[in-house]
Amino acid sequence: MSPFWAILTVLGGIGAVVGIGWFILFLVKECRKKKKQKEEEARRREEREANQQQIKELKEEVTKLNQTLSGVVPYLDGLPEVRQQKKVVLLRDGFRAMNEYRHADAIAKFKECLELASNDSERCALLNLIGVSQIRSSAYKDAKKTFLEVIRIAEKAKIEEALTAAYGNIGLVYQTLGEPKKALEFHKRSLKIAEQIGNLEVQANQLGNIGLVYLTLGEPRKALEYHEKALEIAKKMDNLQGQAADLVNIGNVYDDLGEPQKALEYHQRALKIAEKIGNLEGQAAALGNIGLVYQTLGEPKKALEYYERSLKLAEQIGNPEVQANQLGNIGNVYEDLGQFEKALDYLKRAREMFARIGAKDKVTLCEGNIALVKKKLGKQ
Numbered sequence: 001m002s003p004f005w006a007i008l009t010v011l012g013g014i015g016a017v018v019g020i021g022w023f024i025l026f027l028v029k030e031c032r033k034k035k036k037q038k039e040e041e042a043r044r045r046e047e048r049e050a051n052q053q054q055i056k057e058l059k060e061e062v063t064k065l066n067q068t069l070s071g072v073v074p075y076l077d078g079l080p081e082v083r084q085q086k087k088v089v090l091l092r093d094g095f096r097a098m099n100e101y102r103h104a105d106a107i108a109k110f111k112e113c114l115e116l117a118s119n120d121s122e123r124c125a126l127l128n129l130i131g132v133s134q135i136r137s138s139a140y141k142d143a144k145k146t147f148l149e150v151i152r153i154a155e156k157a158k159i160e161e162a163l164t165a166a167y168g169n170i171g172l173v174y175q176t177l178g179e180p181k182k183a184l185e186f187h188k189r190s191l192k193i194a195e196q197i198g199n200l201e202v203q204a205n206q207l208g209n210i211g212l213v214y215l216t217l218g219e220p221r222k223a224l225e226y227h228e229k230a231l232e233i234a235k236k237m238d239n240l241q242g243q244a245a246d247l248v249n250i251g252n253v254y255d256d257l258g259e260p261q262k263a264l265e266y267h268q269r270a271l272k273i274a275e276k277i278g279n280l281e282g283q284a285a286a287l288g289n290i291g292l293v294y295q296t297l298g299e300p301k302k303a304l305e306y307y308e309r310s311l312k313l314a315e316q317i318g319n320p321e322v323q324a325n326q327l328g329n330i331g332n333v334y335e336d337l338g339q340f341e342k343a344l345d346y347l348k349r350a351r352e353m354f355a356r357i358g359a360k361d362k363v364t365l366c367e368g369n370i371a372l373v374k375k376k377l378g379k380q
Contacts (some may be wrong), residue, residue: 075165077125087116094129101320101357103137124150124162131169135176136321137358144173164193164202168209175213176361184213204233204242208249215253224253244273244282248289255293264293284313284322291329295336304333324353328366335369340377347373 094109110130117123127150134143147170154162171186187209194202211226227249234242251266267289274282291306307329314322331346351366 075125075128075162077121077161084116087113090116098129098133098136100318101136103133103139103358106133120153120157121159121162124154124157124159124166127153128162128165128169131166135169135172138360138362139358140173140176144170144177147173160193160197161199164190164197164199164206167193168202168206171206171209171213175209175216180213180216184210184217187213200233200237201239201242204230204237204239204246207233208246211249211253215256220253220256223256224250227253240273240277241279241282244270244277244279244286247273248285251289251293255296260293260296264290267293280313280317281319281322284310284317284319284326287313288322288326288329291326295329295333300333300336304330307333320353320357321359324350324357324359324362327353328362328369331369331373335373335376340373343373344370344377 090109090113094106094113097103097106097109107130110126110133114123114126114130117126127146131143131146131150134140134146147166150162150166151170153159154166167186167190171183171190173183174180174186175183187206191203191206191210194200194206207226207230211223211230214220214223214226227246231243231246231250234240234246247266247270251263251270253263254260254266255263267286271283271286271290274280274286287306287310291303291310293303294300294306295303307326311323311326311330314320314326327346327350331343331350334340334343334346347366347370351363351370354362354366
């Protein structure tokens, strides 16, 4: 073989080896590429599943919240339907914090989500949730500012659903701040819009709130008229939870009118409905009100029995607000029974719990009661 052909043979061999090498490299790259694609697909599938789970959890938290809120209007504007993962997580955590009475955490989450809001309606919904959390933590002056901001945005953008919520909620704030006439003005404005847009839920809500204001103004008959209208709408909507709340309000009016037996009848009806639908929050509220009536009737031991049942339920569902209220009520019963040491213990526990959830007005009330009991102890 000539040197020329020998060189070609060698080069051909080298080319074949190089060709095989490149082919193997190509196969390795393809394998890696497919592996990466599979890993990416698996990652995306996990993300989708996680997002779906977060959306499910968000909706569950919203449902829980709707079962516990009373009086306030939780305007949501489709927030439970959001799909952007960061928003979903923030909203889920915010609603969860609300349900667990961690008001500061809820406000922080909703404020963070507010920075991601895509339109005025979403901004109004998030601000409304912040305001509701501020009400629940007794930060009424902050809540007033928040709802005024919602009103400013909603009036400018003509968002009626947001307006009816903000008007109703700022009415609650004015009522608590000792301005019932201003509260009445805003509740009526909320009611008017709710009637115009056909929102029966808000209509019932505001009729109930107007009734509460009239009771504060010393007009129980007028209060009764509004609560009965609210009850009619709740029945029309087949809203058992709303019916239970309205029955409680009517019971409180009859108690104010000096008709405790009639009050007892309405509270027991409310309790029966709450038990029927499995609403533990409603049961705890009704039991507490029945306890108040028995205390009015001069039956402190029977009152104590109902307060303790209410407290047990409140502990079961993890509602510190109801727990604190019932601890305070139990303290008052022991004071009536002349067991001042026991009364002091319960009142202090109530004060601590109110302080923990930021209910400053209730803390002040407890401190006043504690001072009275200490005075009685000093006289023994």
